[in-house]
Amino acid sequence: MIIFRVLSAGMPRFPRGFFARYTPEVAKDILGSVLVRRIGGKVLSGRIVETEAYRGSDDPASHAFRGMSERTQVMFGKPGFAYVYFIYGNHYSLNVTTEAEGEAGAVLVRALAPLRGIVEMRANRGKERLIDLTSGPGKLAKALVIDRSLNGEDLINSKKLFLLRGEKPERIGVSRRIGLSVAQETEWRYYVEGDPFVSRQNA
DNA sequence: GTTCCGATTTTCT
């Protein structure tokens, strides 16, 4: 509990209302905040340097485009919850739900700059170089031990996974989202300009 | 440095 309070000192969490907004705005505003994972008595954390916005019926690239399903129900639920999905038979991806309850939305966390727990992240990833730890959605999920057991976790109140306010980046880059076969014209990817941990330089 | 391709399982058609 002491560690918990020290960790949070001067860096309060976001209120739920922060996430109850237009998803691309949340995706942009969440840059610079700190993602914290507490597991096995350790604290693993990183500064968010890359995100993407996904909405609902107006976004063909979204899992929620065709409505609610067992997988996407959390995207339609309350804002400020974790949406974790498994993809390509190998990887987990972490999202934070957005928009008012009943409206689908989520921000994909695509890259972190490692802060705390780097020793553990190296072990979790089986990689030594810092740049290989959290510079992509699948990588950061593995580094921070994020899997489907965290799907539906309330990030406003959780002790295992949460976000802390951080310093707003000086320059924010905008681009098309990565890895899509539809809605390729929509520029809903946001990243900290010049940050080495951003997953792709040119996109 | 770049591009190409296979892995592996969930989800939806």
Add this chain to the structure above:
DNA sequence: GAAAATCGGAACA
């Protein structure tokens, strides 16, 4: 049955 909000290794330059 096919595609998927990815990654890492191989081949090539």
